[in-house]
Amino acid sequence: MKHPTILDVADEAGVSKSLVSLVMRGSDRVSPSSRKAVLEAAKRLGYRPNAAARTMVRQRSYVVGVMISNLHNPFFADVIDGVDVAATAAGYRAILTTGNGVPQRERHAIATLLEMRVDGLILVSPSGRNEGAIEASHTVPTVVVGKATRVSTVDSVTNDDRRGAEMVVDHLVELGHRDIAHIDGGSGAGARPRRTGYESAMRSHGLASHIRSVRGDFTEEGGGAGMRSLLGEGTRPTAVFIANDLAAIGALAVLDAEGLDVPDDMSVVGYDNITLAAGHRLGLTTVDQPRHDMGRMAAGLVLEKIGQDRPPSRHVVLAPKLIARASSGPPAVSRPGQSP
Amino acid sequence: MKHPTILDVADEAGVSKSLVSLVMRGSDRVSPSSRKAVLEAAKRLGYRPNAAARTMVRQRSYVVGVMISNLHNPFFADVIDGVDVAATAAGYRAILTTGNGVPQRERHAIATLLEMRVDGLILVSPSGRNEGAIEASHTVPTVVVGKATRVSTVDSVTNDDRRGAEMVVDHLVELGHRDIAHIDGGSGAGARPRRTGYESAMRSHGLASHIRSVRGDFTEEGGGAGMRSLLGEGTRPTAVFIANDLAAIGALAVLDAEGLDVPDDMSVVGYDNITLAAGHRLGLTTVDQPRHDMGRMAAGLVLEKIGQDRPPSRHVVLAPKLIARASSGPPAVSRPGQSP
DNA sequence: GGAGCGCATTGGAACGTTCCAACAACGAAC
DNA sequence: GTTCGTTGTTGGAACGTTCCAATGCGCTCC
Numbered sequence: 001m002k003h004p005t006i007l008d009v010a011d012e013a014g015v016s017k018s019l020v021s022l023v024m025r026g027s028d029r030v031s032p033s034s035r036k037a038v039l040e041a042a043k044r045l046g047y048r049p050n051a052a053a054r055t056m057v058r059q060r061s062y063v064v065g066v067m068i069s070n071l072h073n074p075f076f077a078d079v080i081d082g083v084d085v086a087a088t089a090a091g092y093r094a095i096l097t098t099g100n101g102v103p104q105r106e107r108h109a110i111a112t113l114l115e116m117r118v119d120g121l122i123l124v125s126p127s128g129r130n131e132g133a134i135e136a137s138h139t140v141p142t143v144v145v146g147k148a149t150r151v152s153t154v155d156s157v158t159n160d161d162r163r164g165a166e167m168v169v170d171h172l173v174e175l176g177h178r179d180i181a182h183i184d185g186g187s188g189a190g191a192r193p194r195r196t197g198y199e200s201a202m203r204s205h206g207l208a209s210h211i212r213s214v215r216g217d218f219t220e221e222g223g224g225a226g227m228r229s230l231l232g233e234g235t236r237p238t239a240v241f242i243a244n245d246l247a248a249i250g251a252l253a254v255l256d257a258e259g260l261d262v263p264d265d266m267s268v269v270g271y272d273n274i275t276l277a278a279g280h281r282l283g284l285t286t287v288d289q290p291r292h293d294m295g296r297m298a299a300g301l302v303l304e305k306i307g308q309d310r311p312p313s314r315h316v317v318l319a320p321k322l323i324a325r326a327s328s329g330p331p332a333v334s335r336p337g338q339s340p
Numbered sequence: 341m342k343h344p345t346i347l348d349v350a351d352e353a354g355v356s357k358s359l360v361s362l363v364m365r366g367s368d369r370v371s372p373s374s375r376k377a378v379l380e381a382a383k384r385l386g387y388r389p390n391a392a393a394r395t396m397v398r399q400r401s402y403v404v405g406v407m408i409s410n411l412h413n414p415f416f417a418d419v420i421d422g423v424d425v426a427a428t429a430a431g432y433r434a435i436l437t438t439g440n441g442v443p444q445r446e447r448h449a450i451a452t453l454l455e456m457r458v459d460g461l462i463l464v465s466p467s468g469r470n471e472g473a474i475e476a477s478h479t480v481p482t483v484v485v486g487k488a489t490r491v492s493t494v495d496s497v498t499n500d501d502r503r504g505a506e507m508v509v510d511h512l513v514e515l516g517h518r519d520i521a522h523i524d525g526g527s528g529a530g531a532r533p534r535r536t537g538y539e540s541a542m543r544s545h546g547l548a549s550h551i552r553s554v555r556g557d558f559t560e561e562g563g564g565a566g567m568r569s570l571l572g573e574g575t576r577p578t579a580v581f582i583a584n585d586l587a588a589i590g591a592l593a594v595l596d597a598e599g600l601d602v603p604d605d606m607s608v609v610g611y612d613n614i615t616l617a618a619g620h621r622l623g624l625t626t627v628d629q630p631r632h633d634m635g636r637m638a639a640g641l642v643l644e645k646i647g648q649d650r651p652p653s654r655h656v657v658l659a660p661k662l663i664a665r666a667s668s669g670p671p672a673v674s675r676p677g678q679s680p
Numbered sequence: 681g682g683a684g685c686g687c688a689t690t691g692g693a694a695c696g697t698t699c700c701a702a703c704a705a706c707g708a709a710c
Numbered sequence: 711g712t713t714c715g716t717t718g719t720t721g722g723a724a725c726g727t728t729c730c731a732a733t734g735c736g737c738t739c740c
Contacts, residue, residue, distance in 0.1 A: 003457070003696095005695090005696055005697085006697065007696080015719080015720090016719065017697085017720090017721090018698085018699090018721075019718085019719060019720075021697070021698065021699090022718095022719090024697095025698085029718065029719090030719090031717085031718060031719090034718080034719085046478065046479070048451075048454055048455055049455055049696090049697080050396075050696055050697065051392075051452075051455040051456045051697095052391075052393075052395040052396050052456065052457055052695090052697085053392075053396055053695075053698085053725090054696080054697055054698075055392040056393055056396065056695095056696080056697070056698090056724090056725040056726065056727090057696085057698045057699075057725050058697080058699090058725085059725070061392070063452075070417075071411070071416070071417035071420055071421070072414055072417040072418075072615075074412055074414060076411070077410075077412040078412075080411055080438065081411070081440060084440070088448075093437075093448075095435045095436065095452065095453075096435065096436040096438070097433075097434070097435055098420065098424065100421060100424070108428075108433075111388075112391075112403075112433045112435065113435075114388055115388055115389055115390065116391045116392065116456070117343070117391065117392055135386075138386065139343060139386070139388070220616070249616065275412075275560055276589065276616060278593075343726095345725090345726055345727085346727065347726080355689080356689065356690050356691075357690090357691090357726090357727085358689070358690055358691075358728085358729090359688085359689060359690075361727070361728065361729090362688095362689085364727095365728085369687075369688065370688075370689090371687090371688060374689085389726090392725090392726080392727090393695090393725075393726035393727035393728085394727055394728075395695090395727090396694090396696065396697090396725090396726080396728090397695050397727050397728045398695085398727085399695070
């Protein structure tokens with residue numbers, strides 16, 4: 001139950017600790033016979049290098065830390081996968097912590113990573129204000145994914161949420177909708193620009209008076225609750241743009257329970273293009289973000305900065321892409337007094 | 341960009357490093373004035389304790405490591421949440437790594453945690469054989485979640501997969517089905533007992549000749565592929581039990597694309613009761629596992645073992661629960677020559 | 681007024697690595 | 711036959727903490 005150290009291996013193999021260290025790091029300045037002896041001794045003892053000790057002396061951990069706000073959103077799985085692939089390719093390892101969308105727990109999750117002296121930090125859709133990222137960025141290269149930041153010490157990788165939201169509204173207007181509501185993402189990452197995009201697109205289509213946002217969040221429950229409050233108040237919109245797919249799925253369940261048809265009674269559009277949105281019995285119209293690439297790019301940005309002194313911050317903004325599926329269609333009844 | 345150490349803080353506050361250490365650990369044997377001076381100095385310098393150094397000298401990291409086979413399955417998010425809650429409550433922190441269902445990457449993910457000297461290891465649905473767990477368990481308390489193990493050095497927390505599968509078959513038989521197929525979970529954790537349970541229940545209902553298993557896995561794609569191959573071969577079963585909900589959702593999408601109605605043309609039952617299964621437009625009949633509790637218990641088992649010498653291994657098996665929803669119903673046409 | 685006590689504070693050792701300068705052994709070169 | 715270089719190997723220092731035994735100091739008590 002006790003871990004053997006490099007010294008135990010050295011004794012067992014009858015060489016010095018330094019030589020064991022060389023072998024373990026794959027040096028080629030070691031004679032074949034010593035190498036063999038060391039490797040066999042290590043195997044016999046079940047030796048495993050101690051990362052803490054290595055981190056101390058090398059002043060580098062070769063680990064990138066990833067804080068994911070919410071593991072329940074399958075959107076993040078692909079981002080993480082991208083990070084993992086890029087980090088591994090560069091000889092780094094990735095470890096994750098999660099704060100479950102609770103700002104205070106997210107801070108704790110970030111602190112854990114920083115105390116472990118990760119060489120780079122990736123924050124995936126952190127909720128709340130940006131202090132966590134800013135503070136972290138003073139000691140370690142930091143990149144935020146999924147949430148725009150203007151901070152000069154923090155990198156970011158996002159899609160153009162505002163533009164994506166506009167595309168959704170354009171799409172719905174093109175289908176003939178005017179009464180388009182929005183269930184927002186609360187304080188979630190990217191929720192703000194999506195709402196702003198919705199509002200500005202509505203205005204530019206001359207639909208300012210139809211702007212209607214209700215509060216939601218990035219979860220199924222949030223989407224369901226948002227839909228319920230939308231249905232509770234006055235006239236029912238003919239279409240609704242929901243801040244992300246997970247919430248849209250929650251909202252769809254509510255519509256179904258109410259016996260309303262999609263898209264005939266209401267068109268529904270989400271955001272993220274999670275695979276479940278495509279697989280969902282009725283395909284969900286949504287906006288695609290290149291998740292895997294976002295993860296890869298985030299890792300790339302962070303790794304590039306490691307060891308640099310005062311690197312400039314970079315902000316990558318990717319283009320969103322509308323994916324039209326069956327959940328959006330023309331409104332069932334066109335209103336009287338309207339051009340065809 | 342360079343991290344201040346406890347010595348920097350000591351200089352800044354005009355005290356010794358030992359005193360700074362005491363303050364940082366919240367000792368009460370420190371005078372209020374020194375405490376204040378130290379805390380202020382630490383804040384000024386942006387001091388953050390170095391976990392690697394602490395781990396070295398304490399010979400304990402106060403971290404539990406969690407390896408998740410596949411982040412795409414929302415099932416795991418709740419397990420992790422349970423782990424996180426229990427670990428935090430006990431003064432530990434949880435960090436995660438993932439192997440994305442690829443055995444070799446899973447081994448790497450486990451190695452990363454072991455090198456970091458986690459005090460406990462939780463493997464969530466590891467795929468492949470159990471060597472990873474067994475090897476790890478020699479140096480650190482290890483528990484496997486979601487996959488039964490007989491190994492005497494490894495704890496496990498599972499639900500009774502076999503029993504759950506039997507309940508599914510019982511349910512379908514009760515509805516009047518005889519031609520019940522199974523799309524399995526391939527080499528995924530728990531796939532084997534679920535298939536065994538399906539087969540044994542079929543036999544005990546006198547339906548041995550109707551046993552039909554096709555290969556799938558625990559992903560949407562796997563479920564979809566399984567369903568396609570099922571539809572491709574001969575007579576269509578009236579019901580199908582799919583190894584998990586994610587795969588079931590993939591299968592439902594295929595059925596939908598083929599224009600087949602659920603449950604009229606085919607009843608579909610999954611496993612796991614992920615929230616998306618409930619929210620899915622058509623509620624999915626499934627088997628519930630107490631995910632959050634499983635995570636909590638796993639953390640509990642591991643934490644209890646820390647510091648013990650040769651603790652006995654424990655295997656917790658929880659009872660599954662059938663959740664009947666709209667995706668299962670009586671077969672549309674009862675066969676000729678059958679009792680009503 | 682000296683002994684004894686309790687309390688706040690301190691320096692040194694230890695944890696398991698990596699890095700570096702130094703060393704032994706040996707053959708090549710003049 | 712001394713010098714030089716190369717190759718393989720080595721011990722000590724350092725990394726940032728915690729722990730422990732020891733220290734100094736002010737009080738109480740007789």
